[in-house]
Amino acid sequence: MSEAIDAMNNEIGDIGTDYKYGFHDKEEFVFKSQRGLSREVIENLSRMKKEPQWMLEFRLKAYEIYMEKPMPTWANTELLNEIQFDNIYYYLRPQDSEKKNWEDVPEGIRKTFDRLGIPEAERKFLAGVTAQYESEVVYHSIREDLEKLGVKFFSMDQGLQEYPEIVKKYFGTVIPPNDNKFAALNSAVWSGGSFVYVPKGVHVAIPLQAYFRINAENMGQFERTLIIADEGSSVHYIEGCTAPTYSSDSLHSAVVELIALPGAKLRYTTIQNWSKNVFNLVTKRAQAYRDATVEWVDGNLGSKLTMKYPAIYLMEPGAHGEVLSIAFSGKDQHQDAGSKIIHAAPNTTSVITSKSISKDNGRTTYRGLVKVYPNAEGCKSSVKCDALLLNEGSRSDTYPTMEIDCENVQIGHEATVSKVGDEQLFYLRSRGLSEDAAAMMIVNGFIEPFTKELPLEYAVELNRLIQLEMEGSVG
Amino acid sequence: MTQPLFKIEDLKVSIEGKQILDGVNLTINAGEIHALMGRNGTGKSTLANTLMGHPKYEITGGKIWLAGQDITELEPEERSIAGLFLAFQYPIAIPGVNVVNFLRAALKAHRGGDMPIKDFRILLKEQMNLLSMQQSFASRYVNDGFSGGEKKRLEILQMAMLNPKMVLLDETDSGLDIDALKVVAEGINRTMTKDRGVLLVTHYQRILDFVKPNFVHVMMNGKIVKSGGPELALELEKQGYDWLGKETKHENQATAN
Numbered sequence: 001m002s003e004a005i006d007a008m009n010n011e012i013g014d015i016g017t018d019y020k021y022g023f024h025d026k027e028e029f030v031f032k033s034q035r036g037l038s039r040e041v042i043e044n045l046s047r048m049k050k051e052p053q054w055m056l057e058f059r060l061k062a063y064e065i066y067m068e069k070p071m072p073t074w075a076n077t078e079l080l081n082e083i084q085f086d087n088i089y090y091y092l093r094p095q096d097s098e099k100k101n102w103e104d105v106p107e108g109i110r111k112t113f114d115r116l117g118i119p120e121a122e123r124k125f126l127a128g129v130t131a132q133y134e135s136e137v138v139y140h141s142i143r144e145d146l147e148k149l150g151v152k153f154f155s156m157d158q159g160l161q162e163y164p165e166i167v168k169k170y171f172g173t174v175i176p177p178n179d180n181k182f183a184a185l186n187s188a189v190w191s192g193g194s195f196v197y198v199p200k201g202v203h204v205a206i207p208l209q210a211y212f213r214i215n216a217e218n219m220g221q222f223e224r225t226l227i228i229a230d231e232g233s234s235v236h237y238i239e240g241c242t243a244p245t246y247s248s249d250s251l252h253s254a255v256v257e258l259i260a261l262p263g264a265k266l267r268y269t270t271i272q273n274w275s276k277n278v279f280n281l282v283t284k285r286a287q288a289y290r291d292a293t294v295e296w297v298d299g300n301l302g303s304k305l306t307m308k309y310p311a312i313y314l315m316e317p318g319a320h321g322e323v324l325s326i327a328f329s330g331k332d333q334h335q336d337a338g339s340k341i342i343h344a345a346p347n348t349t350s351v352i353t354s355k356s357i358s359k360d361n362g363r364t365t366y367r368g369l370v371k372v373y374p375n376a377e378g379c380k381s382s383v384k385c386d387a388l389l390l391n392e393g394s395r396s397d398t399y400p401t402m403e404i405d406c407e408n409v410q411i412g413h414e415a416t417v418s419k420v421g422d423e424q425l426f427y428l429r430s431r432g433l434s435e436d437a438a439a440m441m442i443v444n445g446f447i448e449p450f451t452k453e454l455p456l457e458y459a460v461e462l463n464r465l466i467q468l469e470m471e472g473s474v475g
Numbered sequence: 476m477t478q479p480l481f482k483i484e485d486l487k488v489s490i491e492g493k494q495i496l497d498g499v500n501l502t503i504n505a506g507e508i509h510a511l512m513g514r515n516g517t518g519k520s521t522l523a524n525t526l527m528g529h530p531k532y533e534i535t536g537g538k539i540w541l542a543g544q545d546i547t548e549l550e551p552e553e554r555s556i557a558g559l560f561l562a563f564q565y566p567i568a569i570p571g572v573n574v575v576n577f578l579r580a581a582l583k584a585h586r587g588g589d590m591p592i593k594d595f596r597i598l599l600k601e602q603m604n605l606l607s608m609q610q611s612f613a614s615r616y617v618n619d620g621f622s623g624g625e626k627k628r629l630e631i632l633q634m635a636m637l638n639p640k641m642v643l644l645d646e647t648d649s650g651l652d653i654d655a656l657k658v659v660a661e662g663i664n665r666t667m668t669k670d671r672g673v674l675l676v677t678h679y680q681r682i683l684d685f686v687k688p689n690f691v692h693v694m695m696n697g698k699i700v701k702s703g704g705p706e707l708a709l710e711l712e713k714q715g716y717d718w719l720g721k722e723t724k725h726e727n728q729a730t731a732n
Binding site: 421422423424426427428429430431432433434435437438441442444445446447448449 | 527528529530531550551552554555556560561563566567569570571572576577580581584585616633637
């Protein structure tokens with residue numbers, strides 16, 4: 001586990017009967033690359049995006065690294081090796097340019113986002129929205145008052161066009177292309193994602209949201225997100241994602257880089273709900289400087305195989321990092337998730353809370369690292385992993401790694417694995433709850449530390465999704 | 476309306492093939508409080524859990540009737556909705572589920588729909604006050620980190636909210652100091668009506684100073700071996716259970732003869 005990561009999955013997916021986002025539209029595009037990845041695909045993509053020369057060079061260098069790096073030899077290699085890289089479409093441009101009004105988005109795509117509830121959520125409780133369809137952001141907006149305060153929230157592509165100097169300064173600094181094979185792949189062929197810059201002292205009180213939708217079969221989506229919270233600022237960014245259910249696989253491989261400058265507070269919330277034919281191999285990493293706080297709130301429900309280990313580098317004294325995650329794994333799914341915290345400076349603190357639920361022989365893995373550098377006196381870290389199994393054939397594994405090279409530190413770790421208890425079920429049933437309702441209540445209680453950190457609308461949605469997944473699954 | 480509220484007929488129960496209850500008979504009419512006494516391990520808790528429908532206990536013979544309905548084969552939730560309530564000896568924790576949400580869900584199941592939130596809050600507050608419970612109690616997780624007294628109070632609170640016809644109290648007095656015992660006993664007495672039946676399982680006389688039974692039964696080796704009035708409990712307090720053992724043996728021999 002010396003690398004930071006991401007993941008994928010595979011296996012003949014049971015087509016989720018209750019996955020309500022599994023619909024797909026007729027493909028709409030102004031350009032679609034051939035299957036497979038090559039220098040030409042990358043050059044063509046970069047030219048269409050009218051990118052500066054340095055970005056093209058960055059991509060091509062990353063492509064070389066990607067070709068050289070072997071596949072991971074750890075985690076679920078059996079599933080990983082099922083990915084057919086030559087069968088993937090690496091770039092699909094759905095419309096000519098990104099829009100600021102939903103009316104200008106092609107009707108089919110607009111209707112999809114309507115069904116996903118994005119425009120409605122935007123009206124009700126979001127400060128800004130990025131909506132990505134296949135490879136490109138098709139719609140983007142930010143509230144005027146935030147724009148006036150200097151908050152920059154763009155698609156990554158537009159951010160590169162408008163603020164090349166900021167992008168050049170930070171892009172790829174938190175996660176360099178040679179970090180791992182999938183970071184290299186993303187660096188070579190990235191498209192879409194968000195660019196956020198919050199100026200010094202500005203507090204963005206309500207969340208910004210990005211929504212990622214894959215529509216085409218065998219699609220590869222490689223969004224790239226860079227968020228910079230300048231000194232003393234705060235921001236909460238939320239991402240959601242879904243895809244149609246197909247019988248063959250798609251690949252999602254994002255890179256997300258967060259930078260929290262001194263005194264900033266940055267929270268990044270993900271609700272990953274891919275269909276069960278998506279390999280989800282994502283690299284997420286943050287740097288937190290003096291007295292800054294970074295929080296990853298990471299929910300994984302969908303996909304065939306997820307490999308994702310959000311990381312926080314605590315760079316300067318007083319920095320604080322938290323990773324709060326849930327993984328929900330059903331039939332033919334493997335959620336291999338966890339987190340990495342690097343205490344690179346004295347008096348830094350971290351908390352990792354991981355909750356996993358396995359049902360219908362699903363599989364979850366917690367894979368984590370806490371590393372304390374030799375000079376990092378006075379650090380504190382606490383790691384808690386709880387797994388809940390809903391049937392006999394479900395499986396959960398925990399691989400917590402601790403590399404502590406400093407003596408004067410406080411590190412705590414605890415892990416539990418439990419089954420939904422017969423006595424708990426009986427207790428609730430004796431009060432009139434059906435067996436399903438009782439199991440649901442136990443599961444909801446189990447993940448309550450996670451849901452209570454979500455904005456209300458998302459907590460309600462998450463509970464509803466889990467309820468759908470849970471129906472008839474006790475046994 | 477002469478049918479009994481609750482009737483246990485020749486009930487036989489096994490756990491994993493081992494017979495625990497060996498033909499229990501008991502009839503409880505509305506308005507009556509029955510105490511079931513006996514040493515540990517005589518089958519009292521098995522009886523309470525079986526009556527509530529615990530899946531671990533296999534009924535190998537006999538029947539259970541509630542208000543004229545045969546509930547022997549019903550699921551626990553169906554028994555609950557039919558009006559049966561068990562106050563557990565060891566209430567289990569449900570981490571992450573707070574008392575309010577738990578009670579709302581239970582009431583919803585019983586009523587077949589949500590109670591207006593305002594009415595629910597008024598009812599809950601009133602019942603909690605009567606049990607000397609702080610309001611903050613409602614937002615704690617069910618039985619999670621509760622003291623013994625808090626757990627038993629929550630059982631009584633649930634009973635008060637669900638208003639069952641027939642109440643089974645399994646060692647509700649165990650682990651309580653005298654003040655907590657009084658509060659719990661008061662809760663049982665206060666909610667007692669002429670329409671309710673109570674079966675109070677205990678192996679101490681102590682709670683019977685506060686909750687006055689109409690009838691007392693003694694259980695041994697999976698059977699009720701003696702029944703009587705409240706004076707039987709006092710006799711047991713004085714003499715213990717040994718004399719009963721002998722008496723029973725004689726009776727058994729007499730029967731065998």
